[in-house]
Amino acid sequence: MTGPAVPDPLFAPRGIAVAGASPKAANIGGRVLEALWLHQFAGAIAAVNPGHSEIAGTPCFPSLRDVPFAVDLVLVFVGAKRVADLVSEAADIGAGAAVVYSSGFAETGADGQREQERLRRIARERGIRVIGPNCQGLVDFRSGLAATFSPAVLGADRDRLAPVAYVGQSGAVGGVFFDLARQRGVTPTAWVSTGNEVDLTVTEAATRLIDAGPLELLCLYLEQVPDGAEWLALAERARAAGTRLAVLRSGRSDSGRRAAASHTGSLVGDDVPFELACEMHGVITAGDIADLVELAVARRAGAGERGPRVGVVTTSGGAGSLAADQLEARGLRVPVLSPRTQTRLRELLPAFGAAENPVDVTADLMMREPEDLARVCAIVAEDEAVDQVLLAVTNLVGPMADHVAATLVPPPGVPLTMAYLAAPDRTVAPIQALTERGVAVHPGIRAAVTAMAALTVRPSTQRVAPPGSASRALHAGESRTSDRRVAHSASASRALRVGELRDQGPKLPAGAALTEWSATPLLDWAGVHRPDAELVTDPATLPAAVERLGGNAVLKVQSPQVLHKSEFGAVAVGVDAAHAEHTAAEMLASVRAALPDAEIEGVLAQRMCGPGVELLIGARAGTGGYPPTITVGIGGTTVELYGDVATAFAPLDAGSARRLLEGLRGFPLLDGYRGRTPCDVPAAAAAVAALSRAITLPGLVEVEVNPLIVHAAGSGATAVDLLVRKETT
Numbered sequence: 238m239t240g241p242a243v244p245d246p247l248f249a250p251r252g253i254a255v256a257g258a259s260p261k262a263a264n265i266g267g268r269v270l271e272a273l274w275l276h277q278f279a280g281a282i283a284a285v286n287p288g289h290s291e292i293a294g295t296p297c298f299p300s301l302r303d304v305p306f307a308v309d310l311v312l313v314f315v316g317a318k319r320v321a322d323l324v325s326e327a328a329d330i331g332a333g334a335a336v337v338y339s340s341g342f343a344e345t346g347a348d349g350q351r352e353q354e355r356l357r358r359i360a361r362e363r364g365i366r367v368i369g370p371n372c373q374g375l376v377d378f379r380s381g382l383a384a385t386f387s388p389a390v391l392g393a394d395r396d397r398l399a400p401v402a403y404v405g406q407s408g409a410v411g412g413v414f415f416d417l418a419r420q421r422g423v424t425p426t427a428w429v430s431t432g433n434e435v436d437l438t439v440t441e442a443a444t445r446l447i448d449a450g451p452l453e454l455l456c457l458y459l460e461q462v463p464d465g466a467e468w469l470a471l472a473e474r475a476r477a478a479g480t481r482l483a484v485l486r487s488g489r490s491d492s493g494r495r496a497a498a499s500h501t502g503s504l505v506g507d508d509v510p511f512e513l514a515c516e517m518h519g520v521i522t523a524g525d526i527a528d529l530v531e532l533a534v535a536r537r538a539g540a541g542e543r544g545p546r547v548g549v550v551t552t553s554g555g556a557g558s559l560a561a562d563q564l565e566a567r568g569l570r571v572p573v574l575s576p577r578t579q580t581r582l583r584e585l586l587p588a589f590g591a592a593e594n595p596v597d598v599t600a601d602l603m604m605r606e607p608e609d610l611a612r613v614c615a616i617v618a619e620d621e622a623v624d625q626v627l628l629a630v631t632n633l634v635g636p637m638a639d640h641v642a643a644t645l646v647p648p649p650g651v652p653l654t655m656a657y658l659a660a661p662d663r664t665v666a667p668i669q670a671l672t673e674r675g676v677a678v679h680p681g682i683r684a685a686v687t688a689m690a691a692l693t694v695r696p697s698t699q700r701v702a703p704p705g706s707a708s709r710a711l712h713a714g715e716s717r718t719s720d721r722r723v724a725h726s727a728s729a730s731r732a733l734r735v736g737e738l739r740d741q742g743p744k745l746p747a748g749a750a751l752t753e754w755s756a757t758p759l760l761d762w763a764g765v766h767r768p769d770a771e772l773v774t775d776p777a778t779l780p781a782a783v784e785r786l787g788g789n790a791v792l793k794v795q796s797p798q799v800l801h802k803s804e805f806g807a808v809a810v811g812v813d814a815a816h817a818e819h820t821a822a823e824m825l826a827s828v829r830a831a832l833p834d835a836e837i838e839g840v841l842a843q844r845m846c847g848p849g850v851e852l853l854i855g856a857r858a859g860t861g862g863y864p865p866t867i868t869v870g871i872g873g874t875t876v877e878l879y880g881d882v883a884t885a886f887a888p889l890d891a892g893s894a895r896r897l898l899e900g901l902r903g904f905p906l907l908d909g910y911r912g913r914t915p916c917d918v919p920a921a922a923a924a925v926a927a928l929s930r931a932i933t934l935p936g937l938v939e940v941e942v943n944p945l946i947v948h949a950a951g952s953g954a955t956a957v958d959l960l961v962r963k964e965t966t
């Protein structure tokens with residue numbers, strides 16, 4: 238039976254059919270029926286199983302076509318080989334969506350992969366949306382829908398719902414999050430397990446939940462980096478809706494997977510664009526499930542974004558010191574309180590208490606006047622140097638704990654976070670009372686500080702540390718180009734406007750990898766300065782070339798198969814004319830011995846370059862829907878040794894490029910560290926900006942200058958080695 242289309246058959250269906258349900262205790266379809274009734278789904282429910290007329294009090298029919306009411310959502314519990322046909326049948330009766338709980342698909346091997354592809358094809362051809370397969374279902378208490386067999390959800394307390402939701406590929410991870418959050422007084426309003434994602438992805442499910450709003454926090458679990466366009470759209474949608482996103486990821490990419498192509502590949506993992514997108518939109522990255530729970534607790538208590546200055550109040554000097562250490566380690570500040578605030582505090586504190594920050598009320602105050610703890614917190618919150626308050630209490634149990642819980646009220650307009658350091662079995666009642674009064678209570682200092690740091694407003698430049706690297710990310714909002722002039726130093730060949738790089742670029746030779754010589758038109762076109770050089774195909778002519786280049790030169794074998802020349806003995810520095818021919822012969826022999834089939838274009842003789850600080854500049858084209866990226870690093874050819882790199886979305890203007898450089902730990906080396914001569918930072922920034930825009934040209938995959946030698950102030954910067962990779966098709 239069909240009827241008019243429902244606006245959202247997945248999250249607000251009018252009628253549900255549970256196909257494959259059974260009265261057997263181990264049947265998960267029967268457990269889902271139980272969940273639907275337990276949580277009072279308001280629509281019609283039918284079971285589908287030809288062997289039964291009723292299951293758990295629910296009318297049961299032989300097939301979907303026999304269900305006597307309009308079915309918007311079909312819940313599928315049949316064997317893997319029957320799933321695709323059943324989903325097709327669901328489309329026949331007008332159902333708009335199906336949730337496939339069945340396993341036995343891509344997670345089991347080639348046969349399962351074929352069944353999954355068949356399911357994907359049918360879903361697309363028939364226009365029916367599918368969650369799963371191999372998932373644990375979905376919940377949206379806003380519409381009374383609880384279509385899951387997760388035991389965590391079955392025991393949910395709907396009287397304590399919070400504007401928090403979970404979407405993830407793993408139902409087990411989601412179940413743990415749901416149960417732990419529920420136990421802390423935060424029952425998620427919505428919950429989705431997407432499984433193998435044959436159709437509906439985490440990002441699309443999350444978008445639909447946000448649109449149904451309101452949600453304050455949406456926790457996501459990802460097993461692979463999502464499509465860039467979808468992820469950026471979700472992040473923007475969440476920001477506009479006032480929903481904070483928090484992401485927990487597993488299965489991170491091996492950042493060394495593409496290391497053979499360039500130094501950049503060994504330092505910047507494939508997931509860095511995703512991390513930059515998260516940082517750009519204020520998406521919180523969580524380290525484990527516990528982090529998500531602490532964020533949910535903090536957000537439930539009304540703890541929104543706040544500034545980085547923290548007033549610490551503690552019942553123990555040791556706890557206060559630990560709190561201050563952890564806050565500062567996470568980029569928060571513990572400022573000294575004003576003299577007026579300290580005077581007010583000393584009227585309440587014992588003589589041996591501390592009033593500067595952290596504020597130590599001592600056990601003496603707690604024994605005499607525990608209600609004064611609330612007054613101390615209020616006074617600290619009123620200090621102009623404080624954006625938020627952290628209260629760390631130790632061994633607060635019994636009647637004293639009940640008294641504090643009854644009197645402690647969050648100061649108006651200033652978030653109050655509590656680190657409760659006491660045995661959980663002795664603090665259940667006070668923690669519940671505090672939570673109900675709007676205090677975000679956490680089981681330890683680290684948990685409290687983690688939540689505080691995640692919800693703190695960050696400066697525009699932040700560190701992003703992908704696995705195996707030390708990468709900093711420039712806030713992408715600063716990387717949008719304008720029509721400002723990108724000014725090179727006096728040593729550069731010309732000045733560029735941003736618009737000049739928005740054409741098809743220079744003509745480059747064919748091939749996936751270009752030699753330095755064949756790719757130099759890209760540097761010249763972009764206006765990045767390089768040393769004078771000549772390509773020599775006959776070693777006998779090298780002495781004359783070296784003389785023309787000043788009498789001493791760098792010699793490099795040019796081959797698209799030799800990307801790292803030093804590894805093959807293919808580079809020699811400071812070669813004079815008298816030794817040039819012999820040196821070149823030795824280099825060529827070394828390359829041919831290692832790579833007999835290498836295509837050799839010749840030997841490049843390059844003018845010796847003056848001294849300076851070496852940088853790496855690596856640009857990579859956008860993939861997976863993400864924009865291109867630009868990476869800078871201290872060390873040039875030794876950049877892996879220092880691991881000091883920063884990455885941002887491309888393109889950048891010169892100002893943003895300079896800020897990216899300033900984010901490096903080694904930036905003082907460019908800026909005149911300990912009396913050294915400052916380097917030409919504007920020239921370095923101009924080169925970074927030019928290459929960041931060059932990577933946006935069609936057909937380029939990667940451009941790396943390594944090193945860029947940044948000379949003394951006013952003397953420019955020189956690109957002395959170049960790697961370019963192009964698309965092959």
